[in-house]
Amino acid sequence: MAVYTDVEDTDLERFLADYDLGELLSCKGIAEGVENSNFLLHADSGFYILTLYEKRVQEADLPFFLGLLEHLHKKGISCPLPVAARDGVALRQLSGRPAVIVSFLDGIWVRRSKTHHCAALGSALAAMHQAAGDFTLRRENALSCSSWRPLFEKCRDRADSVEPGLAGFIAAELDFLEANWPRDLPAGVIHADLFPDNVFFLKDRLSGLIDFYFACNDQFAYDLAICLNAWCFEADNSFNITKARALIHAYETVRPLSREERNALPILARGASVRFLLTRLYDWLTVPDGALVTPKDPLEYVRKLRFHQRVVGPEGYGVDDP
Amino acid sequence: MAVYTDVEDTDLERFLADYDLGELLSCKGIAEGVENSNFLLHADSGFYILTLYEKRVQEADLPFFLGLLEHLHKKGISCPLPVAARDGVALRQLSGRPAVIVSFLDGIWVRRSKTHHCAALGSALAAMHQAAGDFTLRRENALSCSSWRPLFEKCRDRADSVEPGLAGFIAAELDFLEANWPRDLPAGVIHADLFPDNVFFLKDRLSGLIDFYFACNDQFAYDLAICLNAWCFEADNSFNITKARALIHAYETVRPLSREERNALPILARGASVRFLLTRLYDWLTVPDGALVTPKDPLEYVRKLRFHQRVVGPEGYGVDDP
Numbered sequence: 001m002a003v004y005t006d007v008e009d010t011d012l013e014r015f016l017a018d019y020d021l022g023e024l025l026s027c028k029g030i031a032e033g034v035e036n037s038n039f040l041l042h043a044d045s046g047f048y049i050l051t052l053y054e055k056r057v058q059e060a061d062l063p064f065f066l067g068l069l070e071h072l073h074k075k076g077i078s079c080p081l082p083v084a085a086r087d088g089v090a091l092r093q094l095s096g097r098p099a100v101i102v103s104f105l106d107g108i109w110v111r112r113s114k115t116h117h118c119a120a121l122g123s124a125l126a127a128m129h130q131a132a133g134d135f136t137l138r139r140e141n142a143l144s145c146s147s148w149r150p151l152f153e154k155c156r157d158r159a160d161s162v163e164p165g166l167a168g169f170i171a172a173e174l175d176f177l178e179a180n181w182p183r184d185l186p187a188g189v190i191h192a193d194l195f196p197d198n199v200f201f202l203k204d205r206l207s208g209l210i211d212f213y214f215a216c217n218d219q220f221a222y223d224l225a226i227c228l229n230a231w232c233f234e235a236d237n238s239f240n241i242t243k244a245r246a247l248i249h250a251y252e253t254v255r256p257l258s259r260e261e262r263n264a265l266p267i268l269a270r271g272a273s274v275r276f277l278l279t280r281l282y283d284w285l286t287v288p289d290g291a292l293v294t295p296k297d298p299l300e301y302v303r304k305l306r307f308h309q310r311v312v313g314p315e316g317y318g319v320d321d322p
Numbered sequence: 323m324a325v326y327t328d329v330e331d332t333d334l335e336r337f338l339a340d341y342d343l344g345e346l347l348s349c350k351g352i353a354e355g356v357e358n359s360n361f362l363l364h365a366d367s368g369f370y371i372l373t374l375y376e377k378r379v380q381e382a383d384l385p386f387f388l389g390l391l392e393h394l395h396k397k398g399i400s401c402p403l404p405v406a407a408r409d410g411v412a413l414r415q416l417s418g419r420p421a422v423i424v425s426f427l428d429g430i431w432v433r434r435s436k437t438h439h440c441a442a443l444g445s446a447l448a449a450m451h452q453a454a455g456d457f458t459l460r461r462e463n464a465l466s467c468s469s470w471r472p473l474f475e476k477c478r479d480r481a482d483s484v485e486p487g488l489a490g491f492i493a494a495e496l497d498f499l500e501a502n503w504p505r506d507l508p509a510g511v512i513h514a515d516l517f518p519d520n521v522f523f524l525k526d527r528l529s530g531l532i533d534f535y536f537a538c539n540d541q542f543a544y545d546l547a548i549c550l551n552a553w554c555f556e557a558d559n560s561f562n563i564t565k566a567r568a569l570i571h572a573y574e575t576v577r578p579l580s581r582e583e584r585n586a587l588p589i590l591a592r593g594a595s596v597r598f599l600l601t602r603l604y605d606w607l608t609v610p611d612g613a614l615v616t617p618k619d620p621l622e623y624v625r626k627l628r629f630h631q632r633v634v635g636p637e638g639y640g641v642d643d644p
């Protein structure tokens with residue numbers, strides 16, 4: 001949770017003067033999001049979210065992210081919609097940062113997801129993959145298989161300080177993944193970070209997806225593998241195959257998986273584990289003094305990876321042979 | 323800025339079931355307030371603030387704080403109004419903490435106050451003092467003159483590590499204050515922490531006062547002295563006598579000061595400086611590892627104190643002889 005940039009009231013009033021939102025009534029920093037500063041904005045016309053992009057987001061990527069939100073919204077996906085100023089431009093500057101106002105999305109994220117939440121997630125994920133089909137901008141996955149080793153090299157020396165033997169364990173896994181990573185599965189725009197705090201529910205209904213700032217072009221089934229990790233392990237790190245089956249089955253009711261995609265699930269889940277293991281390990285080892293954000297435990301993803309290493313086929317995730 | 327306690331979605335739904343606010347639509351942690359955890363709550367019936375009281379607030383004081391807000395609101399002071407649940411009780415429990423829902427107050431706090439803001443503050447402060455006149459609960463000022471020395475003793479040994487000679491400087495000032503502190507000025511309920519971030523404006527109109535969690539019974543003019551410190555020094559620590567005059571003059575249009583109160587302003591301002599100097603010094607020296615809040619600089623209040631030590635009478639604050 002963090003607000004990295006303070007927005008002065010007079011700067012904000014000047015900023016809002018370019019919009020047709022009415023008078024500024026309130027603006028409060030929100031303790032959510034670790035990449036950007038977010039504010040709950042109240043104007044005559046309603047409530048909005050104001051986001052200031054901090055240095056971890058590449059400014060060159062913003063047209064992709066904002067264009068994607070507009071595209072998905074147009075296709076009926078419930079996600080934040082960028083609000084353009086009077087000149088038609090949504091991406092602007094405030095307090096020395098790129099800034100955008102998006103629509104306020106109701107919903108609560110679920111701390112302890114149940115099987116029906118995983119099912120709702122599955123169909124929403126597939127619908128998002130399909131809706132983004134004709135989106136014309138592209139963004140490479142900056143955290144894909146080929147980028148894991150360079151990231152690993154930055155923390156290799158100190159990895160064993162987190163858990164003895166960790167450096168060797170990751171090195172061997174990277175050897176396996178680089179040799180066997182699938183490259184020809186159906187691909188398109190994926191969310192790439194669909195953790196529970198990025199999925200809103202109203203009662204039992206999924207009400208929206210947020211935080212598309214890792215979205216990129218990659219293989220669809222990899223997105224599903226990220227969700228398997230983020231949603232189907234219990235707090236004690238046990239794998240809940242009932243949730244996995246519900247997630248994948250609901251996904252397939254909207255977008256059926258090919259045999260190749262199903263068979264790739266174990267290796268994709270291993271890769272997804274390594275991706276979050278490495279970014280968490282890097283953050284863990286490089287947390288700056290006075291950091292506002294507590295780094296997440298990388299070892300959680302070591303345990304998930306060990307689970308996937310023992311899975312021999314898609315039936316390990318509750319997927320029946322077609 | 324901080325949210326110390328995470329509220330689980332299911333706990334929150336159970337909590338809200340006791341109210342007549344309609345369905346829960348959204349709940350976001352707010353990066354404001356250093357004493358409590360605050361959330362922006364959206365329900366069918368509108369937006370609210372949900373506050374969870376953390377350990378720095380004494381639970382026994384909560385009936386005073388909440389009763390005061392209700393009392394002031396009834397008297398026409400714009401401040402958050404506690405919302406009672408269906409059983410008529412506003413103070414409840416959530417996630418193991420005392421919790422209350424209050425009305426959402428529009429307004430922005432002013433980062434760089436101008437003279438007219440100080441004037442608006444002055445009349446609002448006096449109106450608050452008068453409105454609280456017939457409030458029957460009492461709360462002693464836990465940070466009054468008699469409590470400064472015990473607080474000082476907790477940081478005396480390390481005070482010189484912040485600025486050489488600081489311990490001796492504070493000790494001498496405490497000797498002076500304890501010998502000369504006024505005790506018979508008009509008294510009642512004061513806010514005691516009316517810094518700019520606790521005063522909301524809509525355009526140039528003061529729209530509300532918030533954060534009454536230091537409110538207590540003490541001498542009215544001491545509250546004015548706290549505001550002189552919080553509002554009338556510029557960023558370079560120079561004293562802006564025009565703002566001070568506007569603040570005090572506007573206060574007096576609502577509640578005229580007695581000759582004794584006017585004459586006491588210099589010593590009250592010295593005391594107000596020591597009070598914030600000491601709490602900041604204590605926080606500075608005892609900031610815990612992993613703190614979410616950056617401690618404020620105690621030396622700012624050393625400089626303010628030095629200014630007030632040179633003021634010989636109320637004319638030093640722009641007050642003309644009556």
